[in-house]
Amino acid sequence: TPAPSSWQSADFILAVQLEEGAAYDLEFSIGQSGKERQSLKTVSQVSSTDKMSQRYVTVPVASMPFDEGIWVLYVSATRDGQKKEIETQVRVDLTKPELTLASPSPTHIAKGSKIVISGKLSDKGSGAMHVIASCDCPQKINAVVSLNAGGNFDSVLKVNAGETVLLEFVGVDLAGNRTAPITSKIVFN
DSSP, X not given: OOOTXXXXXXXXXXXXXXXXXXXXXXXXXXXXXXSOOEEEEEEEEEEOOSSOOEEEEEEOTTTTTXXXXXXXXXXXXXXXXXXXXXXXXXXXXOOOOEEEEXXXXXXXXXXXXXXXXXXXXXXXXXXXXXXXXXXXSTTOEEEEEOOOTTSEEEEEEEOXXXXXXXXXXXXXXXXXXXXXXXXEEEEEO
16 A cells, blocks of 8 residues: 555555445545546445455556656445545656766776765656666675765775676666666776
């Protein structure tokens, strides 16, 4: 279940807790200010037991043509002619962030095992979260690099000197969107 006002970029599961022993007609829908609601799923005569008191619906953020921005998820439960509705906001961001790598260069000549990595990750939607630096080398590097408030990063990776390795950098935004990888070949002198 998404947190209220959370950022989403992929399909996700919405869970609804039902009162034990009661039977409901459930309707899941989604809408945006000034637009008609879209029905996601309708389920008739749903009842709950001790073992299964939650019902789930997939919210198809990536597979339906959702616009970016704020959406409202609605869940309506009807029992004995009485209808209750709850809602929560979800923010949709489908745009990849932009990653600029200042260091290392596409082919980097290294004199030691410490490689300075720096650059900037920017995102106009949900906001930049972090950069992942990885290497499918004997060391199996997979480092999450933090950003400062401006989206800049400056860190040091330690790589075994003597081997030529390919480092790969991917930026990630708060909605989970990823940049295309940027690769740097590290050659030791």
